[in-house]
Amino acid sequence: MTDLIESLREGLPEEAVLTDPDVTAAYANDMASFCDAGAPAAVVLPRTVEQVQHVCRTATALRVPIVPQGARTGLSGAANASDGCIVLSLIKMDRILEINPVDRIAVVEPGVVNAALSRAVLEKGLYYPPDPSSWEQCTIGGNIGTASGGLCCVKYGVTAEYVLGLDIVLADGRLLSTGRRTAKGVAGYDLTRLFVGSEGSLGIVVRAVLALKPAPPEQLVLAAEFPSTAAACDAICRIMERGHVPSLLELMDRTSVRAVNALGDMGLPESTEALLMAAFDTPDPASDLAAVGELCTAAGATEVVPADDAAESDLLLQARRMTLTALEAVKGVTMIDDVCVPRSRLAEMIDGTAAIAEKYDLTIGVVAHAGDGNTHPTVCFDPADPDESRRARESFDEIMALGLELGGTITGEHGVGVLKREWLARELGPVGVELQQGIKQVFDPLGLLNPGKLF
């Protein structure tokens, strides 16, 4: 232990190595429930690639595990410390190194906050789409590690689609460059993509080349109330089937709507069984909203409210943005699931979740990136009540089983971390697990990078 701290200090400034347990304890967890975390031996906050290499070399020499961290806003425990580990926080490596409007790329360090990048590129008329709800806190490195999504994915896809190239420090301290800064490239196996979503288990991202889009026009939002989940999901199917490309297509179930009403005075109608929100950032969003509004009405919507301008659009989205906070307020704690199903199976997923809530006598609100079939069933429970906690955990698992049964995946955008390890094996099957572990072995033969995550 003394050896470790001394060795770390040899290549890092005084203030970049934290060892006071009261301080390091603050770095033990991300935002997931039900995930154990250990006590780190040290937290390091490097500012350069060389310092990251020093940390990795030290860890390898002394066989100490490394847990890489961004802003710790993750929801699966992927950033949780293990006992005696080095927490490697990348938040001080927060420089935007380049924004190039002709090549439509940005080059960034991993600690750049998502919102900071989004604002910086917008100033140059560009758009970095991935927008997880933690975008004001979360870092690009964390987004890459967890392959995060957001509201925009239905049109713009997830983080993976924006990562062109990476600089990586391997467990033994060697530097690897993957990918490219060009629009296309197929030279060898796609290691860049392998790192996206790898939760820091293959190497430490120290620099990323990101693809950008031209900034689209501001989006206009429509809200539609439905008397049943089935009707709302029918509308979603019609919208997608007709070839519409909304920039956002979100669904709130009855429980979410009531939770939002209980928290703030949003005035959402209590009779709503499902609230659908659609947005377009096209050249003529009003006409797209009109067409989608008609499809909603045809599917049985009882009210359709299109916004006239950006301010009204923002107002309509507020209810959606408040949902997780509102559901947290129900019992104090929530456990947010992240099951993604083919969008044609969305109604079955949401109604099935309601049945699970009833079976376990729990409040489970569902918000969904409906256009992607990506649901976030949010289990509300009181952690002081052991029986309710047990039921919460069991319902959570049953929701994942339902997702798999419907041809879906256990995680659309939050990742596996500690929370869904056992479920990952179930989704991948034994051949898949064996090959994934083989890949882990190639990059990290000593198993020092984020041990106990994923597998």
Next chain:
Amino acid sequence: MTDLIESLREGLPEEAVLTDPDVTAAYANDMASFCDAGAPAAVVLPRTVEQVQHVCRTATALRVPIVPQGARTGLSGAANASDGCIVLSLIKMDRILEINPVDRIAVVEPGVVNAALSRAVLEKGLYYPPDPSSWEQCTIGGNIGTASGGLCCVKYGVTAEYVLGLDIVLADGRLLSTGRRTAKGVAGYDLTRLFVGSEGSLGIVVRAVLALKPAPPEQLVLAAEFPSTAAACDAICRIMERGHVPSLLELMDRTSVRAVNALGDMGLPESTEALLMAAFDTPDPASDLAAVGELCTAAGATEVVPADDAAESDLLLQARRMTLTALEAVKGVTMIDDVCVPRSRLAEMIDGTAAIAEKYDLTIGVVAHAGDGNTHPTVCFDPADPDESRRARESFDEIMALGLELGGTITGEHGVGVLKREWLARELGPVGVELQQGIKQVFDPLGLLNPGKLF
């Protein structure tokens, strides 16, 4: 050898195992120049997953290499046979299993021809964008193996972006399912993407889940003539910098324009130094073309011709489509390079290629997917002339060196195969090569799948 043929026949119908050397020789090559090919021991044409598994099990038991093939339209020798190998042709597995307009996916076997899929999905109002120039012959399996691109990539991206999930037969005959049929998913390392562009060296794709887009409106094309490469590339930079999203942005250099005029009577002006073609499939393509036309004029275009309708658009694109044939006619044989640079460096790439042509006293025409910075310098030579052949080969290498020097990659969409093996190592560096070979070892420990390709 007798053992091998007998064993193969145990799990395959008579007509699915070809051994006549006159017949099997026809399967020895893809369309690359300068790439050696051996004589296969047998060509097998399975129709089912079980038959592919039987072939792989047999190959593993007898330690015989397997060379997977689609339509053999590749340009890097990735499908070339090695002596004594089993050529595993997937062209008989050509069923489209599902097209789902709500989930916007297609499920296909690997032997489906790209154009057949494109037409089938278009009938349902959907669009499968990847459009390599061999689209009437090439198969989806081959497209996945080589990660192919096409004209549409500047707006719609490459094959990799449309592959959601795969069924794979491993070298030992086991079946692996990767990915998903959902819009999003981050369960474990992205093995799906690892297979795209792996040139059959990790496993045999036997089924693919592909993402589809809604069919866009028909595109309108504009052609603009420039007095210099620099002016044309300046126009490209302005177009991209202003946030335009063309569905096609192609460039022909002077040599290509002259070759096309020599072949057919296209009436392209002989004074043209660079011909730019842009297209839009937006709701109002005429207004987009007008805006882009102004940018071309501002950059120095001497003539700007926007099409009024689809027929005129097609006419304008004919010259572009004829280019490779026209360049082939110059000397009988061509060697098509595939260097991709950041689009801001495109002018340097094209002018640099002209200088290389002069240095080696060769005709080298350049067509480029200009919006992607992806150039296809096409070296014309007479294979009966040993000195010219040598100069062709040397110029080809010098073009790749220039691409790397400009921050580019040795292959934007054609892949590595046999042709660019040495160059792959140069682009990846020793750490990259070591890790890529480690991955190969995990999937194919006996080294039976497409040996001698990539590395």
